[in-house]
Amino acid sequence: MGEQLSHLSETLIGSEIVKLGGEIRERISRGEKIFNFTVGDFDPAIFPIPKALEDEIVTAYRQHFTNYPAADGNADLRQAIIDFTRSTTQLDYRPDECLVAAGGRPLIYACFRAVVDKGDKVVYAVPSWNNNHYTHFCEAEHVVVEAGAENNFMPSAELLAPRIKGAALLALCSPQNPTGTTFSKAALEQICDLVIAENARRAPHEKKLYVLFDQMYGHLTYGDIQHYNPVSLKPAMREYTLFIDAISKVFAATGVRVGWSLGPAKLIAKMKAILTHVGAWAPMAEQKATARFLLRRDEIGEYLAHFKAEVEFRLRAIYQGIESLKAAGYPVAAIPPEAAIYLTVKFDLRGKTTATGKLLETQADVSDYLLSAAKLAVVPFYAFGAAADSPWYRLSVGTCKKEEIDGMLKLLEDALEALR
Numbered sequence: 001m002g003e004q005l006s007h008l009s010e011t012l013i014g015s016e017i018v019k020l021g022g023e024i025r026e027r028i029s030r031g032e033k034i035f036n037f038t039v040g041d042f043d044p045a046i047f048p049i050p051k052a053l054e055d056e057i058v059t060a061y062r063q064h065f066t067n068y069p070a071a072d073g074n075a076d077l078r079q080a081i082i083d084f085t086r087s088t089t090q091l092d093y094r095p096d097e098c099l100v101a102a103g104g105r106p107l108i109y110a111c112f113r114a115v116v117d118k119g120d121k122v123v124y125a126v127p128s129w130n131n132n133h134y135t136h137f138c139e140a141e142h143v144v145v146e147a148g149a150e151n152n153f154m155p156s157a158e159l160l161a162p163r164i165k166g167a168a169l170l171a172l173c174s175p176q177n178p179t180g181t182t183f184s185k186a187a188l189e190q191i192c193d194l195v196i197a198e199n200a201r202r203a204p205h206e207k208k209l210y211v212l213f214d215q216m217y218g219h220l221t222y223g224d225i226q227h228y229n230p231v232s233l234k235p236a237m238r239e240y241t242l243f244i245d246a247i248s249k250v251f252a253a254t255g256v257r258v259g260w261s262l263g264p265a266k267l268i269a270k271m272k273a274i275l276t277h278v279g280a281w282a283p284m285a286e287q288k289a290t291a292r293f294l295l296r297r298d299e300i301g302e303y304l305a306h307f308k309a310e311v312e313f314r315l316r317a318i319y320q321g322i323e324s325l326k327a328a329g330y331p332v333a334a335i336p337p338e339a340a341i342y343l344t345v346k347f348d349l350r351g352k353t354t355a356t357g358k359l360l361e362t363q364a365d366v367s368d369y370l371l372s373a374a375k376l377a378v379v380p381f382y383a384f385g386a387a388a389d390s391p392w393y394r395l396s397v398g399t400c401k402k403e404e405i406d407g408m409l410k411l412l413e414d415a416l417e418a419l420r
Contacts, residue, residue, distance in 0.1 A: 012136065016383035024377045035408045036377045036399060040129075040177060040341065043399040047252040047310070050303040052296050056289035057256070065285040072272045073100025073260065073282065077291040081260050084294045088219070091231055093262045099272055100287065102257040104216055104244045106280035108134060110271035111242050111261070112169065115210050116140045120168035125155035126385030127392075129177040143167060146386065152181035152335055153344065153381075153392075157190035164198050168207055173214040174228070175221065175339030178384050178394035180315070182221065182338050185228050192234040199240060210267070211237065214244040217340035219304060222312045225338045239264050247290060249341070252307065252398075258282040258290045314397040314405065315343050321409040330416045343395040345378065350391070352419040360419075363389055374415035376408065 004010060017038065024036050048054070072078070078098040086092055101107045108130070116122055118139040124131035125145045135142050143163050147153045154176060164170060172191070174183040183191075199208050211230060218227045230237040246259030259282070261268065275281075282290075294300075315337035322334040322345055333346040349366045353359050354373070360366050363380060370376045378393040386392065 008137065008139075013133065015130075015133075017379055020377070020379060020383065024371075032375070034371070034375050034377050035404065035411075037395040037397065038377045038379050039399060040396050041254050041398050042252040042341075044252070046401065047307065047398060049251055049253045049256065050293070050299065052299045052303075053247075053251060053253065053256075053289060053293045056292045057286060060285035060288040063288075065288045067284055069100075069281050069284045069287050071276045071281070072268075073098065074284075074287045074291065077258075077287045078260075080291040080294040081262075085262065087297070089229065089232060091229070091262070094265070096265045097262055097268055099261045099268045099275070100282055101259055101261075101275055102280045102282045103248055103254075103259040104214065104246045105130075105259075106275055106278065107244050107259055107261045107271065108212065108214070109137070110274045110278075110280075111210075111212050111244075111267070112138050112140075113274050114267055114270040115207075116168050120207075121163075121166055122169045122171065123160065123163050123167045124171040125153075125159070127153060127178050127381040127390075127394075128171070128173060128384055131171045132385050134171075140168070144385065149335070149346075149392070151187075152338070153179040154181055154183055154187065155191075156187060157194050160191060161194055164194060164209060167198075167209055169210050169212060170195065171212045171214075172230075173216075175215075175217040177214075177217070177340065178342055178379065178381065179335070179344045180337055180340040180342030180394075181335060181344065182225055183228055185226070185233065188228050188230065189233050192230050192237050195230075195240060196234065196236050208240055211241045212244065213241055216244060216246055216249050218245065219250040220308060220311065220341065221339040222308065222315070222337060227339070242267060251303070256286050256290075258286050311341055311397060312337065314400045314402060315341075317402070317405050318343055318345075318395065318397070318400075318409070321405065325409070325413060325416065328413075330413070332416070341396055341398045343397070345393050345395050346391050347393060348391040349416075349419060350389070355418045363391060366391070367393075370412075370415065373418065374408075374412045376412055376415075 078095050112134045116138040120140045121143045122135045122140045123143040125147045145155050145159045147155045221227050230241045242263035247253045319334045325332050331348040335344040378395045381390045381392040382388045
């Protein structure tokens with residue numbers, strides 16, 4: 001047995017999604033044709049960042065904005081974020097209630113560290129992105145709610161009510177990664193009422209229940225779907241809600257690394273102190289560029305109109321294809337697309353036998369079969385904390401070429417037809 005390192009490092013679980021993505025890239029590098037719908041990212045050749053943002057980044061570097069930024073984010077960027085938020089959500093925050101970092105991840109980590117002590121309860125639903133890992137970092141108690149298809153895989157107040165008593169943090173995400181589904185107005189209001197009542201029940205000296213509200217995909221909703229947030233619905237939630245947002249998804253700028261939090265000044269200050277020691281700042285030039293870009297509302301509107309239409313086309317085309325296969329009698333299904341870049345798809349193939357006589361005993365066998373026979377790479381919900389036998393998957397269209405959709409669906413049909 002080798003030398004032991006820290007308990008945290010020895011018990012940390014790797015990302016299933018990163019592992020799967022690595023395997024897919026290796027197969028593609030060997031010349032294999034794969035329809036890769038695994039990554040929650042964008043192919044810049046298909047979905048480039050806004051030209052205006054790109055130009056501002058180049059300009060900022062040429063103006064030599066290459067030194068350290070302010071620890072909580074440059075003042076001009078924080079003000080631009082506040083103004084942008086006010087114009088899009090009518091929420092009004094002060095500069096000391098805004099914190100900038102290198103994307104959403106450091107802010108989520110800092111929130112967990114600022115709120116959660118060892119042994120505290122953290123409540124989150126599955127399937128969801130990375131809450132298990134952040135809870136593990138804090139050596140906190142995982143209070144897991146399994147959401148199902150009946151609620152479009154969004155946690156309900158009914159599911160959460162028995163679990164939030166005494167909890168330190170409730171982690172919510174809408175539109176949700178991995179499902180591409182959203183909270184309805186009524187569903188989110190009911191959850192807010194639970195939090196408000198729980199905090200009213202606690203003594204003044206007790207730690208309050210905070211809500212981490214990840215709205216990274218908030219601008220990417222389709223059809224008549226609207227994005228709702230706790231503070232707009234219930235103003236009393238303001239003192240308990242920490243927003244996570246960024247340019248990463250809404251502007252296809254995942255690698256540009258500019259994210260922000262809005263929330264109570266005391267919590268923001270503690271998160272700033274934590275990140276000051278971690279050094280997870282958004283780069284200076286990208287901050288300057290984003291501050292200028294967020295003021296260009298007309299260009300933002302034009303970009304989003306085109307970007308959303310392109311994403312929605314892909315989601316709806318694949319959804320309709322899956323529904324056609326379902327109508328033809330194949331054991332597949334999909335949830336109508338609501339938001340983000342994800343489609344929730346069901347492959348209920350366990351118990352089937354392949355043409356070579358192999359029995360698909362587990363959902364992992366199903367995943368392998370989809371990859372080998374249909375050349376289809378999607379992420380199983382069990383990679384997001386759902387049960388190991390869950391037949392549901394995340395399909396991401398950020399790297400999807402429109403002209404390949406029909407071919408992908410035909411290959412999938414052939415693979416399904418070959419099963420018995």
